[in-house]
Amino acid sequence: MSPIIVAIDGPAGSGKSSVSKQVARELKFGYLDTGAAYRALAWACLNLPDFTVASLEARDLAKDFNYSISTDPDDFWVKLDSRDLTQAIRETSVAEFVSQVAGIPRVRDFMKDLTRSIISQSDLAGLVVEGRDITTVVVPSAQIRILLTASESVRLERRTAELPKGSVSSVRRQVIDRDASDSKVVDFMTPAAGVQLVDTSDLNFNQSVSAVLTLIEKGLS
Numbered sequence: 001m002s003p004i005i006v007a008i009d010g011p012a013g014s015g016k017s018s019v020s021k022q023v024a025r026e027l028k029f030g031y032l033d034t035g036a037a038y039r040a041l042a043w044a045c046l047n048l049p050d051f052t053v054a055s056l057e058a059r060d061l062a063k064d065f066n067y068s069i070s071t072d073p074d075d076f077w078v079k080l081d082s083r084d085l086t087q088a089i090r091e092t093s094v095a096e097f098v099s100q101v102a103g104i105p106r107v108r109d110f111m112k113d114l115t116r117s118i119i120s121q122s123d124l125a126g127l128v129v130e131g132r133d134i135t136t137v138v139v140p141s142a143q144i145r146i147l148l149t150a151s152e153s154v155r156l157e158r159r160t161a162e163l164p165k166g167s168v169s170s171v172r173r174q175v176i177d178r179d180a181s182d183s184k185v186v187d188f189m190t191p192a193a194g195v196q197l198v199d200t201s202d203l204n205f206n207q208s209v210s211a212v213l214t215l216i217e218k219g220l221s
Helices: 016-027 035-047 092-102 105-120 134-138 152-162 168-182 205-220
Strands: 004-009 030-033 067-069 078-080 126-131 144-149 196-199
Touching (some): 004 016, 004 134, 004 205, 016 205, 030 105, 035 092, 105 134, 126 134, 144 205, 196 205
Parallel strands (some): 004 144
Antiparallel strands (some): 067 078
16 A cells, blocks of 8 residues: 655755654554655765766666665665765755756656665555645645745754854855755755645744644645
């Protein structure tokens, strides 16, 4: 039996990762962070000599990118081969570089197939899947589709709070510049037909979680 899919899109700093993870906990669903795969590939390009951005157009990622990820919101990890990258993919250098990887159409196609494979292999009752084009490209048939967003100023403030050691310029590169780069290949700021919008600009964390849970409960009733 296929799992119930809650697809959540949104830009950096919208709260989609933390909100999605808590929603998964409350529903006793799995949680899938699709952005982690892009970050792991970016990490590989920065740290492994045989991985470069130029090589991504030609190499067999299904064979060479031995990626795995936990879907347990309370035991989250990311691995490449046997190397645990859970913390490494959150480094500033990776966050600032990931847009170069994500902007390659062939990589996005691979990531779409990878996400669908992880979903199809899940034996969970449901999965909260979050990312940038989940509601429209990756799993447009999801039972619940939500776009979680917030104003630019709020998103910058949130990301700065998440990265206390990061400079203002670094945070801007991770939020505004990433949005500009990704918007060239996917529209993640405007809800598509059938996608419900949750603007968290004036909501705190608990209110954001409640708003999403309310939409899910209505959609599944």
